[in-house]
Amino acid sequence: MNSYQSATQTGYCTEAPSHWPIMKLKRLISVSSGDFLAPEDETSDGFPVYGGNGIRGYAAKPNCHGRTLLIGRVGAYCGNVHLVDGDFWYSEHALRVFSIKAFSLDFFKHLIRVIDLNQFANRTAQPLINSSTTTDRYAAIPPLPEQERIAAYLDASCAAIDAVVAAKRHQLETLDAVRESIIETAVTRGLSANPKRRVVDHDWVGALPERWEAVRIKRVISRLDYGISVSSEPEGKYPVLKMGNIQAGEIVFSKMEFVDEVADELLLENNDLLYNRTNSPDQVGKAALFLGSKDDAVTFASYLVRLRVNHRIIPEFLNYVVNCAGFLAFARRLAIPSVQQSNLNSTRYGRLHIPLPSVTEQRAICEHLNTKVGEMKRVVTTIETQIATLTAYRKSLIHECVTGQRRITENDTSNLMLT
Numbered sequence: 451m452n453s454y455q456s457a458t459q460t461g462y463c464t465e466a467p468s469h470w471p472i473m474k475l476k477r478l479i480s481v482s483s484g485d486f487l488a489p490e491d492e493t494s495d496g497f498p499v500y501g502g503n504g505i506r507g508y509a510a511k512p513n514c515h516g517r518t519l520l521i522g523r524v525g526a527y528c529g530n531v532h533l534v535d536g537d538f539w540y541s542e543h544a545l546r547v548f549s550i551k552a553f554s555l556d557f558f559k560h561l562i563r564v565i566d567l568n569q570f571a572n573r574t575a576q577p578l579i580n581s582s583t584t585t586d587r588y589a590a591i592p593p594l595p596e597q598e599r600i601a602a603y604l605d606a607s608c609a610a611i612d613a614v615v616a617a618k619r620h621q622l623e624t625l626d627a628v629r630e631s632i633i634e635t636a637v638t639r640g641l642s643a644n645p646k647r648r649v650v651d652h653d654w655v656g657a658l659p660e661r662w663e664a665v666r667i668k669r670v671i672s673r674l675d676y677g678i679s680v681s682s683e684p685e686g687k688y689p690v691l692k693m694g695n696i697q698a699g700e701i702v703f704s705k706m707e708f709v710d711e712v713a714d715e716l717l718l719e720n721n722d723l724l725y726n727r728t729n730s731p732d733q734v735g736k737a738a739l740f741l742g743s744k745d746d747a748v749t750f751a752s753y754l755v756r757l758r759v760n761h762r763i764i765p766e767f768l769n770y771v772v773n774c775a776g777f778l779a780f781a782r783r784l785a786i787p788s789v790q791q792s793n794l795n796s797t798r799y800g801r802l803h804i805p806l807p808s809v810t811e812q813r814a815i816c817e818h819l820n821t822k823v824g825e826m827k828r829v830v831t832t833i834e835t836q837i838a839t840l841t842a843y844r845k846s847l848i849h850e851c852v853t854g855q856r857r858i859t860e861n862d863t864s865n866l867m868l869t
Contacts (some may be wrong), residue, residue: 454854459588462564463853466590470854476585479558480548483523484540485513500534502543503527512537519547519555521562524578529567533559545584552594556601557852561589564852590854600851603858611844618833618840625833629826634774636815637767638805652803654780662807668800670768673758676727676796677750678716682707691718691750693726696738699773712749719744721765723757725772727794734792735781735799737772739765755796767812770819771804 457466466472487499487509496508502525515537522530524543533555540546547558565587571577592600638658639645645659652664682690686708695702701724718724718740725737742748750756759765771777781802785792807815850856 457590457853460565460590461588462566462849463590463855467592467854467857470590470592472588472590474585475587475589476550478549478551478553478591479585480550481521481545481581481584482548483542484544484546486542487539497538498534499539499541500532500544501525501541503530504532506541506543509539511539513539514546517555519558519562521545521547521567521579521584523580524576526577527568528571528577528579529562529569531559531562545579545581553591554594554597554601556605557592557597560601560604560848561852564849565589592854596858599858599860604848604851607847608844611840611847615837615840618837621833622830625826625830629823630775632822633770633819634776636819637771637774638776640807640811641814641818654776655803655805658805659807662805662811664803665762665806666800667757667768667772667802667804670759670763670804670806671757671800672760673756674796674800675716675756677752677754677756678709678712679752680709682709682751684708686710687747688712688717689748691724691740691748691754693729693733693736693751693753696724696726696736696754699736699738699769701738701740709749716749717744718742718746718748718750718756719758721759723759723765723769723772724750724754725757725794725799726753727755727796727799728753728791730790731782731785731787731792734785734794735772735778737769739769755799762809763806764809764812764816766816766820768804770816777802777804 453468454465455468455470455472457463457472460466460472484500491510492499493508493510496510497512498505499507499509500520502522504522514534517533517535518538518540520532520534520540521544522528522532523545534540547555562584567579567584567587568577570583570587571579572583591597638655639647640659640662642659647657648660649657650664655664658664678690682692684707687710689703689706689708691701692707694705720741720743722740723737724740726734728734729736740748757768759768772781781794781799782792784798784802785794786798847856851858
């Protein structure tokens with residue numbers, strides 16, 4: 451029968467096996483930060499340089515060799531852990547773990563992640579941890595043979611879980627590519643299997659069904675507005691949509707900020723289309739429809755532009771077109787680059803060509819895409835739920851093993867190696 455002891459002082463578990471001594475990590479390890487890397491020693495390849503969050507670049511020479519446990523010292527992700535092997539450079543933004551007594555590096559990799567040093571970081575300026583932050587932590591330490599068993603079990607189990615998660619993420623990437631293909635085919639070819647087409651060669655539009663037009667966006671809009679430029683706050687009267695709220699052609703109401711005053715004409719109305727005029731080169735131009743009403747009293751920030759369409763186009767059809775891969779790739783090439791950002795102003799955007807079938811065909815295409823995209827979204831949601839479940843199980847498994855709540859025997863590790 452297993453016997454347990456109180457381990458509340460560890461901070462990450464309330465009890466531990468009675469034969470696991472509880473001690474401060476300073477009895478087992480010491481830590482020391484690395485060296486500043488001079489700019490002339492930085493290279494485009496060579497020996498990896500580890501900083502506050504893993505590899506940050508490369509160096510012409512190493513300052514460390516062999517299997518080493520590194521802990522990020524500085525930055526938002528300080529406390530992250532990397533078990534490194536080979537020749538590498540660790541910078542002043544990383545802590546190297548040195549042994550005082552024998553322990554398993556593989557076990558401590560998991561243990562330090564469970565302790566979660568990030569929660570103890572000094573946050574007066576940039577988050578950071580130091581040697582005392584690390585070594586003053588209490589932990590329940592199993593005997594070395596048990597550390598090795600736990601580490602072997604967790605490494606094999608986590609590798610199996612990670613392989614399944616990677617396969618599911620690949621499924622999501624495949625589904626996204628299929629979704630993009632379905633949308634672009636529908637908005638450039640229609641729903642007929644082999645429509646008669648004519649060459650137009652306008653911007654990204656090479657050929658269209660015979661009855662379709664290629665028109666500039668400015669010909670199908672009745673109004674265009676830039677968003678507000680005042681500072682927003684965590685609380686207030688009017689929610690402000692920002693570029694982060696536009697995701698995959700939809701508006702996501704998360705991490706909202708607010709203002710207390712806004713002109714009535716800058717409140718969004720149903721089917722207003724917003725596009726992102728300034729963002730990173732791979733994100734600029736993304737767009738979404740506002741599906742609420744003016745009564746919701748929602749406005750939008752200055753990095754967004756609102757388009758309101760005229761009678762020639764259905765807002766939903768325009769949203770599908772301006773979010774398809776071909777349009778976005780062409781639009782982003784026309785965006786004006788600046789430091790880490792690109793700008794796609796309303797004049798350039800309005801000149802871009804789009805396919806324009808009859809309103810009847812637009813409606814049929816939207817109905818078709820809503821069905822297809824809706825089916826794919828349900829599959830995506832299922833896969834994302836599976837990934838979340840596997841990720842949570844992985845975290846729970848590590849915690850149970852490192853705290854001794856799940857006891858790992860020699861048979862457990864032997865059976866894992868055979869499967």
